[in-house]
Amino acid sequence: MDETTFIIAEDQDIILKGLCAHISSIPSFNVSGMAKNGYQVINLIHKENPDIVLMDLKMPEMNGPLATKKIKEYSPDIKVIILTAYSDELLIYEALEAGADAYLLKNVSDEELIFAVKMVRQGKKYITPDISLILIEDFLHKTYKSKSPLLDTLSKREIEILRELALGNTSKEIAQKLFISSKTVEAHKNNIKNKLKTHNTTDLVVFAIQNNLLPNLT
Numbered sequence: 001m002d003e004t005t006f007i008i009a010e011d012q013d014i015i016l017k018g019l020c021a022h023i024s025s026i027p028s029f030n031v032s033g034m035a036k037n038g039y040q041v042i043n044l045i046h047k048e049n050p051d052i053v054l055m056d057l058k059m060p061e062m063n064g065p066l067a068t069k070k071i072k073e074y075s076p077d078i079k080v081i082i083l084t085a086y087s088d089e090l091l092i093y094e095a096l097e098a099g100a101d102a103y104l105l106k107n108v109s110d111e112e113l114i115f116a117v118k119m120v121r122q123g124k125k126y127i128t129p130d131i132s133l134i135l136i137e138d139f140l141h142k143t144y145k146s147k148s149p150l151l152d153t154l155s156k157r158e159i160e161i162l163r164e165l166a167l168g169n170t171s172k173e174i175a176q177k178l179f180i181s182s183k184t185v186e187a188h189k190n191n192i193k194n195k196l197k198t199h200n201t202t203d204l205v206v207f208a209i210q211n212n213l214l215p216n217l218t
Helices: 013-025 038-048 064-074 089-098 110-121 129-140 149-153 156-166 171-178 182-196 201-210
Strands: 004-009 029-035 052-055 079-084 102-105
Touching: 004 013, 004 038, 013 029, 029 038, 038 052, 038 064, 052 064, 052 110, 064 079, 064 089, 079 110, 089 102, 089 129, 089 201, 102 110, 102 129, 149 182, 156 171, 156 182, 156 201, 171 182, 182 201
Parallel strands: 004 029, 004 052, 052 079, 079 102
Antiparallel strands: none
């Protein structure tokens, strides 16, 4: 893997220094800055332009989700990986809605962290399995479990593309798999969002899971 530069955001000084030392010890990983709140993160990304911001959720002055949103507004190419001890569904949704590229727990292994970095640098999303299970259980316990009428408004091709998007594949990857152009995939993607009245990929993933469009996860 090519060298990956990080900014690490964590409000607890001991954890911040420990993370910095540990991340720097991983081959091809380089820490270019440290921050204790969201405001410091925003200032640092203008100076350092990192590949990845590794960020806690709960920080003073500006929390992780709000900082994530501002980072994505400044540069969508900067990847944000949430690294936290929190597994509450509302916090997870808030982070993903803000544009986080990955969600990891602080007990993450080096192997999983490296894999998550690889995924987000390829333009994919990554959610640690424990969190994925929480999200799936939450979806399954929603009051509306039956198929949405909106599903019937989608064409066969749109359903196919929706499934691939929900699996974390990029437009380029979908185009290659379906033997169509990336431009055509983007056009279908916009049509899907309009028909489902959604505005982001997270909503598409939710819809796909609620309507049993993904492969059997058991």
